[in-house]
Amino acid sequence: MACTMTPAPAHATIHRPDTRFSKEVIERSGINLNLCWNCRSCASGCPFYQAMDYGPNRLIRLIQLGLWKEALESRTIWLCVGCNTCAVQCPNAIDVAALNDTLRVMALERGVVIAEPDVLAFHRSVLDSIQSHGRTHKLEVMLRYKLHKKNFFTDAGVGLKMLAKGKLDILPTRIGAVDHIRRIFQQRKAA
Numbered sequence: 293m294a295c296t297m298t299p300a301p302a303h304a305t306i307h308r309p310d311t312r313f314s315k316e317v318i319e320r321s322g323i324n325l326n327l328c329w330n331c332r333s334c335a336s337g338c339p340f341y342q343a344m345d346y347g348p349n350r351l352i353r354l355i356q357l358g359l360w361k362e363a364l365e366s367r368t369i370w371l372c373v374g375c376n377t378c379a380v381q382c383p384n385a386i387d388v389a390a391l392n393d394t395l396r397v398m399a400l401e402r403g404v405v406i407a408e409p410d411v412l413a414f415h416r417s418v419l420d421s422i423q424s425h426g427r428t429h430k431l432e433v434m435l436r437y438k439l440h441k442k443n444f445f446t447d448a449g450v451g452l453k454m455l456a457k458g459k460l461d462i463l464p465t466r467i468g469a470v471d472h473i474r475r476i477f478q479q480r481k482a483a
């Protein structure tokens with residue numbers, strides 16, 4: 293049977309992806325994304341796959357194709373909880389959690405739209421608490437996050453139950469070497 297497909301014109305050009313973004317991600321994360329086979333083992337094990345707009349394998353493909361805005365504005369990078377299930381299942385031990393750490397930093401640096409601002413607010417609440425006390429103070433983290441959400445009453449019952457069971461300290465405790473921790477934050481801001 294004769295082939296009905298239209299042949300590509302002789303002058304057709306193949307556009308190669310812009311590799312500058314993937315090179316920067318590889319350099320900053322220390323993770324060689326070029327080892328990815330797109331086998332999807334990572335996606336099949338990820339507990340948050342259903343909520344993500346791109347599975348970990350597709351996120352890697354976006355980076356390889358130079359689609360930096362799609363990658364940095366994805367929900368995936370904020371919904372990843374760093375459980376490392378994907379890295380354990382990956383035949384090439386690609387550390388997607390560390391990759392997402394790098395992509396979150398790059399998203400903030402480039403000022404792109406943050407797909408999950410509440411997750412960012414929660415990260416900031418935790419980091420502010422660590423900067424103040426050298427460790428997290430759960431009640432403070434919850435209150436800082438509630439302040440961001442401007443919603444103090446949702447989950448209030450859960451918070452009260454935790455307080456009643458002694459699961460939440462009213463006052464924070466501070467580690468001895470809190471100055472060392474604060475210096476790390478200052479160095480990070482100065483960098």
Ligand code: SF4
Binds near residue numbers: 328335348378
């Ligand atoms: S499991 Fe590893 S090799 Fe397979 S798609 Fe995911 S990151 Fe790529």
Ligand code: SF4
Binds near residue numbers: 337339340371377
């Ligand atoms: S580390 Fe992130 S991407 Fe990997 S399985 Fe856990 S939530 Fe999914």
